Amino acid sequence: MSTAYFLKPQSAALDYSIDWSAALEEGEAISEDLGWSIHPSGTESGAPAVIASGRDASATTAQIEGGRPGARFELSSTIRTSFGRLETARLLVQII
Numbered sequence: 001m002s003t004a005y006f007l008k009p010q011s012a013a014l015d016y017s018i019d020w021s022a023a024l025e026e027g028e029a030i031s032e033d034l035g036w037s038i039h040p041s042g043t044e045s046g047a048p049a050v051i052a053s054g055r056d057a058s059a060t061t062a063q064i065e066g067g068r069p070g071a072r073f074e075l076s077s078t079i080r081t082s083f084g085r086l087e088t089a090r091l092l093v094q095i096i
Contacts, residue, residue: 003090004091005093007094008064008067009096010067010068010069010096013063013065015062016063016091016093017059017061018059018060018077018089020087020089023089024081025083027082028083029058029082030079030080031082032080033055033079035053035078036060036062036077037076038050038064038074039073039074040073045073046073047073048066048067050063051065060077062077064093068095069096070095072093072094074090075092076088076090076091077089
């Protein structure tokens with residue numbers, strides 16, 4: 001999967017979604033959302049926080065809030081598929 005780049009206003013709580021349908025084989029679905037992570041993490045790095053997440057058969061979504069203006073971070077989602085595969089996708093986000 002390719003990596004996308006987003007700008008996030010500091011004051012906004014925004015949803016970020018990954019559509020896994022292109023990475024899934026025919027008949028395959030997301031069986032488990034293994035979570036979202038932020039790198040670098042922690043308030044010292046200026047990273048925001050994941051405040052909610054969810055999934056359906058072919059997409060995962062996280063709601064992100066906060067962060068220090070100018071901070072850049074990687075937002076990653078990891079899933080397990082119904083065929084037992086582990087997949088990770090990454091988004092690059094800068095706080096404005």
